[in-house]
Amino acid sequence: xxxxxxxxxxxxxxxxxxxxxxxxxxxxxxxxxxxxxxxxxxxxxxxxxxxxxxxxxxxxxxxxxxxxxxxxxxxxxxxxxxxxxxxxxxxxxxxxxxxxxxxxxxxxxxxxxxxxxxxxxxxxxxxx
Numbered sequence: 001x002x003x004x005x006x007x008x009x010x011x012x013x014x015x016x017x018x019x020x021x022x023x024x025x026x027x028x029x030x031x032x033x034x035x036x037x038x039x040x041x042x043x044x045x046x047x048x049x050x051x052x053x054x055x056x057x058x059x060x061x062x063x064x065x066x067x068x069x070x071x072x073x074x075x076x077x078x079x080x081x082x083x084x085x086x087x088x089x090x091x092x093x094x095x096x097x098x099x100x101x102x103x104x105x106x107x108x109x110x111x112x113x114x115x116x117x118x119x120x121x122x123x124x125x126x127x128x
Contacts, residue, residue, distance in 0.1 A: 013104075019095040020065075023078055023087065029068035031127060033094060035108055037061040063092075063108060069117060069126040084112040 020027045040057030072084070080086040094106045119126045 013096045017096050019093075019097075021093050022075060023090055025074055025078065027067060027071050027074075029071045029125075030065060031068075032066035033064070035061070035063035035094075035106070061108065063110060066127050069128050072115060072117075072128045084115055087112060 018030070018033070020030055020033065037059050039059045042055045042057065043051035044053045044055050046052040075084055075087075076082050078087075089109055089111050092108050092110050094108075095103065096105075097103045115128055117126065117128045
């Protein structure tokens with residue numbers, strides 16, 4: 001493919017292309033994963049009304065994952081004391097691959113803060 005040339009009838013990255021592994025456990029029932037990092041940015045002022053520079057502060061990484069209760073139970077089975085909060089810092093790899101052979105991998109160092117479980121009438125699957 002020529003760089004910058006559009007791929008006609010190509011395939012874009014899709015949720016079904018994602019592979020997620022936590023503590024060596026490949027997860028297949030993940031319905032959503034979100035991750036981002038944001039850096040604090042402050043306008044600095046001197047004389048006058050307009051900013052004279054920009055100051056940069058801490059970077060705050062944030063993430064969340066939604067999976068089936070069955071997947072959560074698989075992770076808790078390897079967690080110290082059966083609590084995901086007790087798992088030490090661990091890497092999560094999110095890989096994207098398409099049928100054209102494109103492949104990217106995002107790697108984050110993560111820590112679970114807790115878990116929320118809820119279910120209601122009509123659910124065919126309990127997500128956490």
